[in-house]
Amino acid sequence: MTKRFLRVLGLAFLLSISLWSCEDYLDVDPEFTQDADNYFNSPSDYNLALIGAYDLLQGSFTSYWIGDIASDHSIAGGESVFDSQGLHEIDEMQHNAVNNELRSVFRWNYAGITRANFILENADRINFSGKDIILAEARFLRAFYYFELVKTFGGVPLIIDERIGTVEATEIERASASEVYAQIEADLNAAIGVLNYGASQLGRADKGAALGLLGKVHLYQREYEQAALVLDQLIMEGGYTLLNEYQDLWFVATQTNNEEVFTIQYSGQEGGGYDCLICLEGNAAPGFQGIRQYDGPVYGDGNSYNLPTQKLYDAFDEVDPRRNLSILDIDAFIAEQENPNEIEYAIGGGGHTGYYNNKYIKRSNELGLPDTDLTSPLDYKVIRYADVLLMAAEAHSRTGNEGLALGYLKQVRDRVSMPEITSGGNQLTDDILQERIYELSGEGHRFFDLVRTERAADEIDGFVTGKHELFPIPQLEIDLAGGNWQQNNQY
16 A cells, blocks of 8 residues: 555545544534444445554654654744744753643643544444454554553543544543553554554554564563563564665665664655644645745755754764764765855744754655645654664663673664674663664654653753653643643642
């Protein structure tokens, strides 16, 4: 199945089955909703419903931005401090329960959960070959959406295998984080028991994706022995490899490769607008992170969001090729061109560091259809094999299996010809976490890595221990739910 076909079916399902209102999270049963009485009567109905559940993955760029901008390695940037104000508040650790970006994370992930639940609620209506795979993928997606929620907000309302009405929504309470994690693990283990390695169609989850996410889920809960077991299974069985050239990970022409464990697919073949970012079929991140009013070679003009900091740039060894492949030093780049005086760009009022995210950035030969700021065909790598190796290395380092940890770490460093590390004990764990910076910077992991390792207060200005580990539940969602959800600490 091509990306184009996948997205067209997703749009068709969105139009034909209105499970989600663009206005608010609690409009779960709007007028003209297609219900199960006249749906789920053929295999194609289930397949279309599954594609509709996948469609909400396209909103993951917001979680990715937050994972960078809330950290010490990126600033919000943009046209002004009032442009996407919620990102600037997060950048300054001044966010509260009224924040558009946080509400988008909450709503969009629950939209995905609702669509997965609609499938699982009707799991037994008919029997057909391949239904077990569809149900397993639906459980993977539900686990993914709940993981995005629990790592951001902590415990959230847990809705399983059903859709709820507005009255029920005012009665359901927040589950604990441990209860949400238990459901995520149950869904992923069920999916692992059914799925095979190698998805049947581009963009769908397979056994490797489910194992990779489960390993990460254990790591976030500091269940290091369980994480090591799951990730070792993936490494030994999955057949994944590191791409020979690190730079090839970040170009459209070479983005489909054997390092991808789970990737969100985007299409550049449909337009879009700023009034509905979740409606986009393209990746909004490269355009948002592009160089403002840029006129020159290689790159396209963009909106100068999510700008890497000097601290991140300086963290790299200057001989590490990942520094310049991950971070664009715009003035150094211009100085290297044949006609530097003819190249122009502008500085946004939202802040400027001189650096841009060189992994997810708008390039002149990778443009989608207008508006090109919103329609990049560059896929987002949620989990790639290098991340799996580093997660496994960390898990083994923390459980005393230093030999295996060093071996996994060596594979990542060998790819970019960096010297072998031979440390042990706590220093080895520190070295692995540092390697995550070199390997994964600009991919949305930094803030959550700092929180789960209890290092955020030491690295992020303004971070308040006991508060900022979680983001606030959007106040409007609390109000719509009848005010019966307790807000997170100190918000």
